[in-house]
Amino acid sequence: MTRRVGIIIAVSAVVFIVVFDWLLGTPPDPYRAPDPMAFGSTSGASGAICSFAPGAEE
């Protein structure tokens, strides 16, 4: 068995997560999509970021 098996497992897992989320959650709505780039637009960062600390913000 080669690493190719591992690659197939990893990519399949990612596809499974996306499909699972699509079927059970809210699908994306392209009509509510933000501007292509945050910079220079009015639709900025989502704020959903690793450093986000609710309750201890600046």
Add this chain to the structure above:
Amino acid sequence: MVTRTSLVIILLLTLAVIAGVRFSLLLGLGITIGFVLERYGFGFAGPWRRFIRDRDAQGIIAQLIAIGLTALAIQPLIAYAPGTLIGAIAPVSLTMIIAAAVFGLSMQMILGCGSGTLVNAGSGNPLALAALPFFGLGSFLGSLLIPVAIQSTPHIPLSLTKLLGVERSVVITLAGLLIIGLVVRGFSQGPIWNRRFLTAAILLAALAILHVLIAGQPWGVVYGLGLWAAKAAQGIGWDPNTAQFWVHPINASALKGSILTDTTSLTNIGLVMGSALAAWIDSVNRPFKQPIAIWYYLIAALFGLLLGISSRLAFGCNVGGLFSGIASGSVHGWAWLVAGFIGSIAGVYLRDNLWLLASREAK
């Protein structure tokens, strides 16, 4: 190669139509980052290990350059567009520092940091594949512990750009990186420059800057993994209203929305896909099975779990906390660097001993 490129283009165009151009660009960015990290053999856990074990500073020097170049661009950009663009600013606290040390130790145990575990999994590494689901689970568990940590110890957000202004913050950030570079060079045995790593560092910095311009926030990893696990938990009956972290409007919105519109989820997916693309051809020449006893996979799962918990409590892994934190001018990034490195020293020695044991048992 043409087929793979065509597939990626079709995928990105499809995502642009069904979700939006920004999300397509973010996935493309993630794929490129994953490809670069895998193709150039660049990362965080490996270079730290080589420095600790062999006093080989080439990887660390490249990391410092990548962070410096990113800081030079994103600190002024974020100051220029406040509100639209945000930095990776997080509090410094005792729990944050301990968590960063635990992350440093854990990433050495599986030889994969935040980005590295995704890239390694994408390239078919079985240890990373064992660790990754637990990394996500740990990230979710860590998110439940964040409010407890914040209430139990003082958490002080310190932004150099807010404290000192952008110019001084950039100068201090670059000076700090330079000092670390000089200290590292002092301990180094051998050349400190490596063309391959330097190329990867420059590419990574360019991609990290693009990330800020497109997403409005710096690159991160662990938030997306925790989000996936939170969605799975919700699917089996967990009520997010019982968790202080997830009732916050930003997190509640991420939980309600599609992962195809979540920034860190998209770049995480891209990292796996990009490294898979980079590793695809050579993968047939590399064995899947590692020459170790089966119990080391349990060790990988355990430390994957710790990676997740600790990276949430440290407000980011080596990417969101260290790389993006320092580049944004957050003091927590510097605290992460010191604590994470101390943890890594312990991790290198612990891994070497356990790996030796696991290798002997496998023979």
